[in-house]
Amino acid sequence: xxxxxxxxxxLRIHVPPWASLAHPIYRLEVQRRLQNRSLLALRLGCVPSxxxxxxxxxxxxxxxxxxxxxxxxxxxxxxxxxxPLMLGWAGGTMLLIQVGAGAIANILTIAQAAPLISGEVELxxxxxxxxxTLTLREIFFAKxxxxxxxxxxxxxxxxxxxxASTVTGLLLFAYVILRDTFYYMYPEDWRLFWxxxxxxxxxxxIAAALVFYLSQPVVQWLxxxxxxxxxxxxxxxxxxxIAAGLVGRLALWVATILVNVGCIYLLSYAYSQWVxxxxxxxxxLQAGPSPGPLEINWVTSLTIAGYMVAVLASQIGIxxxxxxxxxxxxxxxxxxxx
Amino acid sequence: xxxxVPAVQxxxxxxxxxxxxxxxxxxxxxxxxxxxxxxxxLLCSAGVSAAISLxxxxxxxxxxxxxxxxxxxGRLGVSAAVLIGVQAMLAWGIGLAAARxxxxxxxxxxxxxxxxxxxxxRRLVVPxxxxxxxxxxxxxxxxxxxxxxxxxxxxxxxxxxxxxxxxPASGYGLFVLAAVVLAIPHWLIGPFLRLRYSxxxxxxxxxxxxxxxxxxxxxxxxxxxxxxxxxxxxxxxxSSGLLVLLTLVNPSSYRSAMTLPNPYGALPPFQAxxxxxxxxxxxxxxxxxxxxxxxxxxxxxxxxxxxRIGQTPPPPGGGERGGDPTAPARPSAxx
Numbered sequence: 159x160x161x162x163x164x165x166x167x168x169l170r171i172h173v174p175p176w177a178s179l180a181h182p183i184y185r186l187e188v189q190r191r192l193q194n195r196s197l198l199a200l201r202l203g204c205v206p207s208x209x210x211x212x213x214x215x216x217x218x219x220x221x222x223x224x225x226x227x228x229x230x231x232x233x234x235x236x237x238x239x240x241x242p243l244m245l246g247w248a249g250g251t252m253l254l255i256q257v258g259a260g261a262i263a264n265i266l267t268i269a270q271a272a273p274l275i276s277g278e279v280e281l282x283x284x285x286x287x288x289x290x291t292l293t294l295r296e297i298f299f300a301k302x303x304x305x306x307x308x309x310x311x312x313x314x315x316x317x318x319x320x321x322a323s324t325v326t327g328l329l330l331f332a333y334v335i336l337r338d339t340f341y342y343m344y345p346e347d348w349r350l351f352w353x354x355x356x357x358x359x360x361x362x363x364i365a366a367a368l369v370f371y372l373s374q375p376v377v378q379w380l381x382x383x384x385x386x387x388x389x390x391x392x393x394x395x396x397x398x399x400i401a402a403g404l405v406g407r408l409a410l411w412v413a414t415i416l417v418n419v420g421c422i423y424l425l426s427y428a429y430s431q432w433v434x435x436x437x438x439x440x441x442x443l444q445a446g447p448s449p450g451p452l453e454i455n456w457v458t459s460l461t462i463a464g465y466m467v468a469v470l471a472s473q474i475g476i477x478x479x480x481x482x483x484x485x486x487x488x489x490x491x492x493x494x495x496x
Numbered sequence: 497x498x499x500x501v502p503a504v505q506x507x508x509x510x511x512x513x514x515x516x517x518x519x520x521x522x523x524x525x526x527x528x529x530x531x532x533x534x535x536x537x538l539l540c541s542a543g544v545s546a547a548i549s550l551x552x553x554x555x556x557x558x559x560x561x562x563x564x565x566x567x568x569x570g571r572l573g574v575s576a577a578v579l580i581g582v583q584a585m586l587a588w589g590i591g592l593a594a595a596r597x598x599x600x601x602x603x604x605x606x607x608x609x610x611x612x613x614x615x616x617x618r619r620l621v622v623p624x625x626x627x628x629x630x631x632x633x634x635x636x637x638x639x640x641x642x643x644x645x646x647x648x649x650x651x652x653x654x655x656x657x658x659x660x661x662x663x664p665a666s667g668y669g670l671f672v673l674a675a676v677v678l679a680i681p682h683w684l685i686g687p688f689l690r691l692r693y694s695x696x697x698x699x700x701x702x703x704x705x706x707x708x709x710x711x712x713x714x715x716x717x718x719x720x721x722x723x724x725x726x727x728x729x730x731x732x733x734x735s736s737g738l739l740v741l742l743t744l745v746n747p748s749s750y751r752s753a754m755t756l757p758n759p760y761g762a763l764p765p766f767q768a769x770x771x772x773x774x775x776x777x778x779x780x781x782x783x784x785x786x787x788x789x790x791x792x793x794x795x796x797x798x799x800x801x802x803x804r805i806g807q808t809p810p811p812p813g814g815g816e817r818g819g820d821p822t823a824p825a826r827p828s829a830x831x
Binding site: 198202203205206209210212213216217220234237238241244245248311318322325326329332333336337 | 709710712713716720721724727728731732735736738739742743745
């Protein structure tokens with residue numbers, strides 16, 4: 159606790175008053191959670207477990223690939239195929255661990271956030287809390303910040319894993335792009351690639367993808383906390399709030415997958431039609447001139463970048479919306495509105 | 497040593513009745529582990545090796561031409577794999593225990609940190625000796641493989657895999673000799689260096705927290721994080737190094753602007769450089785273990801000494817909870 163406060167102070171990052179130990183609600187919620195031994199064990203054990211699992215997984219991948227590929231390498235081609243294989247397996251292992259640890263972190267976040275308001279309502283202390291001089295907004299966000307602050311350790315572990323898998327993925331990408339794309343380019347294409355700055359649009363897409371990928375643990379952490387808080391504001395008991403929060407998260411997860419699959423399918427269809435020279439206009443499908451390689455490059459890259467940014471923006475928007483709904487609901491729970 | 501609570505006292509004073517094994521003190525546990533770990537490790541390693549060897553390499557399948565070679569090579573391989581697995585697990589466990597000991601020792605103002613760390617190391621000397629014995633066992637198995645491969649016992653030598661492994665390095669005897677001279681002593685002394693490094697790293701990580709549980713968690717995170725960083729450094733270093741090497745010496749023949757070597761051409765004897773790489777790696781690794789241990793200790797002592805400035809002295813228990821604003825308060829209402 160003290161470490162992060164000091165780090166934030168040194169980095170001169172402004173911490174809102176409701177997210178510091180000076181705030182009574184924040185302090186109270188933090189102290190309550192310190193007594194929970196299981197939560198403490200989960201909080202403290204998460205980072206070592208993630209590191210240990212990742213190390214073991216990577217060692218297993220390294221030994222297997224080394225024994226099966228590098229030991230028997232006799233030509234350059236053997237090496238050239240073994241490295242992407244090793245990087246791919248390593249990245250896949252890290253991705254799998256991320257999925258497992260991320261699911262646990264999401265469940266933990268909801269389990270932490272769901273009893274925040276419903277617990278006060280159940281114990282009939284919400285009205286008492288509203289008679290204090292603290293505003294509803296302060297109470298609400300102090301509780302939210304306190305619940306999330308307990309899960310910074312899992313978030314740290316997930317972020318480390320994200321960074322590691324990102325570097326591994328970039329290495330794999332460098333390998334593939336170098337040996338499978340650049341090596342097949344004719345000198346004329348190579349010249350145009352640099353002269354016409356054809357490298358720039360893919361760079362935008364890669365940057366957007368990286369921002370999206372690296373921001374996911376933080377965004378999901380905030381979103382899960384918000385969903386837990388919304389469930390907490392609507393459910394009358396802690397048990398119901400946790401169940402509602404988990405169901406809500408699952409429903410949102412499934413809906414997100416379905417919407418994403420649908421959007422990607424539609425975009426791919428429209429893209430293939432456009433590349434093929436067909437335009438969907440009001441009177442029907444009409445054939446037209448096919449786009450050139452420069453246009454394809456720009457449109458593909460900007461579509462990918464735009465999609466990533468749009469998904470990220472929608473995630474942030476949903477989080478803010480859910481928080482707004484939860485705050486609105488808490489106004490109706492009793493006490494004077496401030 | 498803890499004394500058992502009399503049954504009458506339990507009934508009168510309502511003391512919780514605990515299972516006998518839970519009544520043991522930490523010192524008693526430590527003594528039991530120290531007494532039992534060497535025979536237990538050796539027996540377990542030998543037992544598992546023997547069981548798997550006998551079960552898996554007892555009756556040769558029909559396609560085997562040389563039964564004796566199949567059985568001996570298989571059993572040696574299984575024994576080596578089991579012993580390497582056991583020593584890896586032991587090294588991991590000892591590292592974690594040492595980091596925990598170092599983290600628990602990092603309290604107060606660091607005046608007697610040196611003695612505390614020495615005690616923490618001494619408590620793990622016996623398991624470390626067990627680890628060294630297992631490593632000696634690994635060397636023994638490799639030695640046996642060499643004897644079977646190079647000395648014609650029973651009329652003919654046995655292909656244990658060792659000659660195939662060493663063949664690319666033939667003609668580079670000096671490199672092999674240097675690697676062996678460097679690697680074998682480190683293989684045997686390495687556990688003690690690792691113990692020292694783990695204790696130091698645990699102590700350094702422990703200075704960032706006050707609660708015991710937090711200190712231990714930080715120590716585990718630091719040790720496992722350092723291990724992960726090492727694994728990632730190997731993975732990324734190996735991949736990027738080979739990528740650069742392949743780009744320099746083996747661009748694809750499809751690129752029309754240059755005359756290039758055949759990508760399917762035979763490799764130069766890079767495997768011959770493996771012993772050289774092993775030797776260098778061993779040197780760097782050992783130096784890192786020595787230097788990092790001392791650096792961690794010095795940093796931990798400095799960080800603990802800094803606590804003295806502007807603070808009240810810690811309570812007799814070491815001040816784990818003294819003045820912490822996040823100490824537990826009242827029972828939970830919401831979780």
